[in-house]
Amino acid sequence: MAAKSFDMIVIGAGPGGYVAAIRGAQLGLSVAVVEREHLGGICLNWGCIPTKALLRSAEVFHLMHRAKEFGLKAEGLGYDLDAVVARSRAVAKQLSGGIGHLLKKNKVTVLMGEATLPRAGVVAVKSGAGVEEITGKAIVLATGARARVLPGLEADGDLVWTYKHALTPKRMPKKLLVIGSGAIGIEFASFFNTLGADTTVVEVMDRVLPVEDAEISAFAKKQFVKQGMKILEKTTVTQLDRSPGKVVAHLQDAKGTTTAEFDTVISAVGIVGNVEGLGLEALGVKIDRTHVVVDEFCRTGVPGLYAIGDIAGAPWLAHKASHEGVMVAELIAGKHAHPIKPGTIAGCTYCTPQVASVGLTEEKAKAAGYTVKVGRFPFIGNGKAIALGEPEGMVKTVFDAKTGELLGAHMVGAEVTEMIQGYVIGRTLETTEEELMHTVFPHPTLSEMMHESVLDAYGRALHM
Missing domain, CATH: 3.30.390.30 (FAD/NAD-linked reductase, C-terminal dimerisation domain)
Structure with a gap:
């Protein structure tokens, strides 16, 4: 049986991949998307969207405590963590279902399974039904990224969490350590701190939110401290000693090493691109520190092969991925496309x-x-x-x-x-x-x- 052939095959259905697929279909291309887990990718299922739902609950809870300021009465305040998480998951589920509908409406073929590139122009899709090969005139890598794991700080889902565990917490942390004060770390610190966790944030750089303007970082830090957070800058976590119900963290700064005890640790120390197991090296794709090297038009240097979103490097933002998806689809369709200027991409962090x-x-x-x-x-x-x-x-x-x-x-x-x-x-x-x-x-x-x-x-x- 001849392999199914498409004008464009997209690997990964996150905010880069599904948008690229829709735009390609709008321009008259025959398009297939291969996704191994869930439509909408990390952003929609385990990132941008569910975190905003959690943070909204924390924000409302915070405002309830301020009722008196607004001439209102609110008594017996509390929260149900399971219900807060259930709302967050429901929001993600609703949107993920919406992506399926959009792809169907645009006549995009969706193949659920694990993709590899055995040779140029070919994608093998492994699913429960076996392996199916499809061919594409153009292939777009949109496989995203995952949490970086530092040796000795690996997550176990019990005492040490990644963002995924933190999005579906089995319990409310009492004494929380957040490693990393980028957007992901500081958003979770903000959420759990607002709900009453005694929260400490450790940052290896000289200030929290290190990519932001120094004045803005300093202002934000002042507010975090006012809310009861402890912020430790120029500090690294060198070791985590785990025992039932507690973690002893070894914290190193310029003065030496101290230890502190926590019941929960969230590791948010950056991301690594999902480049393994695809067969990229054999095709001649250049990879630099887990990210595919691309030009301003997201071309990999291998004819007909593009990479967009987190796998193609910083800034690791959903809106950047989506925009690159549109640009690449337009290029593939023979339209005139404009490269994205990094200086026009906004960064947003939803802490308080x-x-x-x-x-x-x-x-x-x-x-x-x-x-x-x-x-x-x-x-x-x-x-x-x-x-x-x-x-x-x-x-x-x-x-x-x-x-x-x-x-x-x-x-x-x-x-x-x-x-x-x-x-x-x-x-x-x-x-x-x-x-x-x-x-x-x-x-x-x-x-x-x-x-x-x-x-x-x-x-x-x-x-x-």
Whole structure:
């Protein structure tokens, strides 16, 4: 029997893969998707979406405790962890089912199974029914990534958790250690701390949220500490001694090693690309530190083979993967595609307070040789923020002093993950301070702080 043939085969149905498949089908390509676990990938099933559902429960719980501030009464407050987790799983399930519907609607062939590339242009799909080979004129690798495991800090699901265990916790941690303060680590720290866990965060770099602007990191840290978290920077966990019901962590900093006891540890020390077992090396694909090396159009250098999303390297963000999926589908369909500019991709962290940024930090802008103008505006100066009861936060903008180009924007505070998009559009349109100053921002909104921050960079802030 002749192998089924497609214009485009996508391996992996996460936010990169399923979007690439849909866009390819929209452009008239015959498309197949191979997925070994679940449609929507990590992001939808075990990442972005279910974590936001958990964090929303924590946010509502936090607000319930503040009822008196708003003239409200709430007594006998508590939570049911199993019910919180069940809601999170239901949200993920609903969306995962939606992906199946979208693929079907767009006439994409979905094959559930493990993919390998035995030779150029061929994908072998191993499932319970055996192995089926299909051929594709173009193949897109969208296999994603998984949690990095450090020797001695391996997860066991009981005392030491990965993000997956933390999303479906069997118990509420009393004394929690979170290793790593990137987005994943700090979001889980925020969730469990809000629900009452005594939380310690360890970060090997000199500050929490190390990819963010230093000023924003410092502001966020102050809020985390105010909420009761312990933050240990420039510290590594060298060893975990496990015994029934407890873990003794060996913590090393510049002064030496100390030990501390916890009942739960969450390891969030980065990710590694899912590059193994596909047969990539034999095809001549270059792999650098578990990531496939690609050009600006996500081409691997092997004709007809592309790689998108987490497997293709940083930034490890779902929206970057989706955009790359669209770009690659358009290339395969013979359309004119634009490469993605990393400086226009926003990063969002959904801790309390939220953190969002796009473009260069002040430090990186100066290191790149720019003379900068920097503007700041605090939440405390904004009417909407005060009315919401959210006066803690800041918006910071960085401009090129010579041209007025918006180089970067950085925010910490309530709902900044929704606001950052304004600056993202600005970066995409290559805006200058002049257009931003001439933009009329609605009142009363949090977004007015974006305007004020721009004005402040040029000594023109009105409400400060």
